Amino acid sequence: MDFDQPMDRTGTSSLKWEWFKDRDVLPLWVADMDFAAPEAVTTALVRRSHHPVYGYTLPSDALYEGILGHMKRYFHWEVKREWVVFIPGVVTGFNIVARLVGEAESIAVPTPAYPPFLAAAKNAQREMVTVPLSVENGRIAINRTVLEAHLPLNTKLLMLCTPYNPGGTLLTREELSGIVDFCQERDILICSDEIHADLVMSETGRHIPTASLSPAASARTITLMAPSKTFNIPGLGCAMAIIENEALRTRFQDAMAGIVPYVNLMGYEGAMAAYIHGGPWLKEVITYLRANRDYAFGRLAAMAGLSPLLPEATYLIWMDARGLGVKDPAAFFEENGVGLSDGAHFGAPGWLRLNFACPRALLTEALDRMERAVP
Ligand SMILES: Cc1ncc(COP(=O)(O)O)c(C=O)c1O
Structure with missing residues (x-):
């Protein structure tokens, strides 16, 4: 599986991407991945859709x-x-x-x-x-x-x-x-x-x-x-x-x-x-995510005003952005082209959550934008 492959989700009504529609904001917020699901899942769905009765169904x-x-x-x-x-x-x-x-x-x-x-x-x-x-x-x-x-x-x-x-x-x-x-x-x-x-x-x-x-x-x-x-x-x-x-x-x-x-x-x-x-796919995606985690964490930790935590699990980095000295860190990064989850919604104003489950090139572009934005 090539997780570096750019994933165009246009036209799929993706919550993550539609949120900033028509604006140049890279969405690193809601927790889904910009990766294709295991091929076996797609094959199973296509196979099932070939039977035209979509009736009440039991778990098999x-x-x-x-x-x-x-x-x-x-x-x-x-x-x-x-x-x-x-x-x-x-x-x-x-x-x-x-x-x-x-x-x-x-x-x-x-x-x-x-x-x-x-x-x-x-x-x-x-x-x-x-x-x-x-x-x-x-x-x-x-x-x-x-x-x-x-x-x-x-x-x-x-x-x-x-x-x-x-x-x-x-x-x-x-x-x-x-x-x-x-x-x-x-x-x-x-x-x-x-x-x-x-x-x-x-x-x-x-x-x-x-x-x-x-x-x-x-x-x-x-x-x-x-x-x-x-x-x-x-x-x-x-x-x-x-x-x-x-x-x-x-x-x-x-x-x-x-x-x-x-x-x-x-x-x-x-x-x-x-x-x-899905086992082999899961093994591969975890290897890719671990590398993205280390890369994103390293870059965020080096940015003035941000204090990220290294996640032991999940593809989400939680960081303290109060050191930036801006009133609303989520709005600040959004204005600078990166859409993150606002800690205020989690009961922690001044904190941010970044989703790194995306191709490395997209993650790099988002981190470049954040780096340029921080004082
Ligand atoms: C801790 C936790 N629980 C539940 C959910 C969502 O679960 P569901 O989509 O199955 O309702 C999420 C999604 O981000 C989550 O992080």
Whole structure:
């Protein structure tokens, strides 16, 4: 796969590119990649489209096998078929989980946060408690200590994002165990958004699914995963909640009933092809992304006024831009031809997020523009 190949997304109604339509702004914001998905995905979609009946569709045995095989191979996690509940998106998933919380209970959301996390409690008409995380040793630290310091006794749900977006922290076994033990002691349900699980940038690190830690962890965890970030197919709308605890799974399914649509047939088809045949593509894309990460991080770190964090996972660099001395760093770079995600939407004004999942030439042009713009 030639990831250096320029990818013209004109005419595809791409959210990332249409946002700055008709303006010379290079979009390095929303989290999708400017790379073609694995060829096997395209082949499967084309093949399926040749049958002209697009009727109600079930997840196939092959799809279940693909998912279970992926969890075992990449995470040494033995998932059973009946634990898997298909949903059209991970955001849908954590909004369903927020609806499992009682009226007098609160939902903990560590910040900075992927913006839809900040809306979930309000959507469910529940109280949100934010947990301000800080940077320790160059990474955003999420652990038992910070939860202990901020969670009131009525907190009954923790919105955990692992690997952490923004910032790209890959939680260690010790950090995760501490969080799970604390939730066990306080009887807190864990919603573990692991959408970035496959995108590990650190050469030595490994993603550990929260539920795979122990039977006790699995009993109180709803894991949200998807092939969308991993294989660059977010527009296909297929994700899953993995829930071992049967009573919890039933509550989740009850909260979905009549509201959440079934996954569409192309979503199932794409997910199946990706999980079964996408392994070699994934290996190659990670090699390419790791090189882009090191290149982008090096250049950003050398720019006056910017303090980037080196992501251990995700293809997103989170950086402190307060040193620039401009009022609105996102607007500043946009005026200078680069579209980044505004940290204010993540609860961190003055910070920015840069998506480096694009051909090197595009990344280089964007970094050149940023370099010329900084004082
Ligand atoms: C942490 C996290 N969760 C969820 C999503 C989106 O999930 P979906 O498109 O499946 O709703 C993203 C996308 O960037 C994300 O970063």
